[in-house]
Amino acid sequence: MxxxxxxxxxxxxxxxxxxxxxxxxxxxxxxxxxxxxxxxxxxxxxxxxxxxxxxxxxxxxxxxxxxxxxxxxxxxxxxxxxxxxxxxxxxxxxxxxxxxxxxxxxxxxxxxxxxxxxxxxxxxxxxxxxxxxxxxxxxxxxxxxxxxxxxxxxxxxxxxxxxxxxxxxxxxxxTKIWLIGLIILIPIIFISPDPILMLIFIFGLVTWWKQFKENTNEEVMKHEEQVLIEINHDFQSLTQNDSGTSNAQYTSLVNKLTYQKDQVNHFLKNNSGFAFPILQEKKRMEVKKKNAEKIILRRTIESMGYSEGIIDEDHQYDAVLAKVQNKNEAKLIEISKEVNRIRAYYQxxxxxxxxxxxxxxxxxxxxxxxxxxxxxxxx
Structure with missing residues (x-):
């Protein structure tokens, strides 16, 4: 003994x-x-x-x-x-x-x-x-x-x-097998406490959580992609008009985006409390999506540079819309590449x-x- x-x-x-x-x-x-x-x-x-x-x-x-x-x-x-x-x-x-x-x-x-x-x-x-x-x-x-x-x-x-x-x-x-491995490791650590096993568990948990977040990020990026596509569709419907975008049309588009942003802010205000990871993952996911949508809308409205007196001639509206649309297209390409990378890695x-x-x-x-x-x- x-x-x-x-x-x-x-x-x-x-x-x-x-x-x-x-x-x-x-x-x-x-x-x-x-x-x-x-x-x-x-x-x-x-x-x-x-x-x-x-x-x-x-x-x-x-x-x-x-x-x-x-x-x-x-x-x-x-x-x-x-x-x-x-x-x-x-x-x-x-x-x-x-x-x-x-x-x-x-x-x-x-x-x-x-x-x-x-x-x-x-x-x-x-x-x-x-x-x-x-x-x-x-x-x-x-x-x-x-x-x-x-x-x-x-x-x-x-x-x-x-x-x-x-x-x-x-x-x-x-990668779901990682979680199974971590669960199996818990009783082993309790039965035979060992610092090396504890280290492996901690590192394993961090790696699993990182992968879990990457999957979450993919969902958020897909939502960003959808928001950008919808915004660009609205832009395109205006710029395709042969007579050019009028002040009224431009103002209407800005108001639409502003209203959408206000709706997002309202949602975030009503869902500002803490949500437990995994247990309340649906809520966490929606909040993340809305936060991403808010950023896109804010940047788009700012890029449009709309305020009374800044843009006062109709022909300038199309140039601004084209510039913002190009920025959105570049962002869409970036998101698409990242989503494809995540999907392709484990496929x-x-x-x-x-x-x-x-x-x-x-x-x-x-x-x-x-x-x-x-x-x-x-x-």
Missing amino acids: ATTAEEKSNKGLWGWLAVIGVFLLTKAKWLLVLLKVGKFATLASMFISLWAYAVFYGWKFAIALVYLIFVHEMGHLVAAKMKRIPTSPAIFIPFLGAAIGIDPKKIKNAKTEFFVAYGGPLAGLISILPAIALYIITNDPYWALVIQLGALINLFNLFPVSPLDGGRIVSVLS TSVQTKVKSLLLYLALAVLLAILLVYAINILG
Whole structure:
């Protein structure tokens, strides 16, 4: 019992050390900059991690751990290179693992994200194979430990919560799986409180919320698109008139837009209270749409420059309308591009989804089998 208590204490200690490490890394950005300078960043950070692990766990364990992490990260790097996505060198972070820098904007869709994310655990599986062969030849339990460690690291990484590899892998299926992963993680954290799990939960929640907001933003942008189209339609109906836009017609259009803006303001005034995310999402969505509509109407009315005495000749109205209409068209193009980007990113065929799911499950099952195999040897 004493040994178990000591192991739990050590586990908690290293977990909190990892949290402290994250804090220090966010504050001491100069350290990361220093490590990234030159072509030996990976090697330098690798030896620092090797030394740190060796101090607490011994050299044999440290070498195995760094080797497994290195191969895992190289899997991501190779996958990224295959897709011609630029990366920064792998940087090892003691007690947290390692990471390679990839600009998310360079990943154009979820299928590519799957490919890059899958490369890590797949390489991790391959990294275990030499240990299996060496155990069969030597019967040395050290190699069984390497098998167990490699299987555990990569299987854990397949958990469907972003920013773990599993979360990025299942994005090709549906980002709703992220929420399922977070819900599953809650009882695990309560049963076995661990700072690393808490960090993953927090990061996962932030990533899920960001994606949830992106879906909301798409709905808002579609509403903006509709408002702009309606305004431009009104403009076009005036400018197509051969006799030109009269003062009365121009004033009528301004009054119409002003009335519409007043109606929006009235709605916002009556719905100004707090609305709970998700639980009152319909209300939140309508408020966001109306706020976006209000901005468009205000800017349009201001751009029309209407006030008595500023525009006093009929022929000037058409020029103003054309100018505002062109601005609206440019905004429509911008919105359309962003909406298409959001839709296209996670849009995959059924065949791709099925193939991705089978690959994901196959990798998870193989790693689980190896983990059980190693545990039986060491147990």
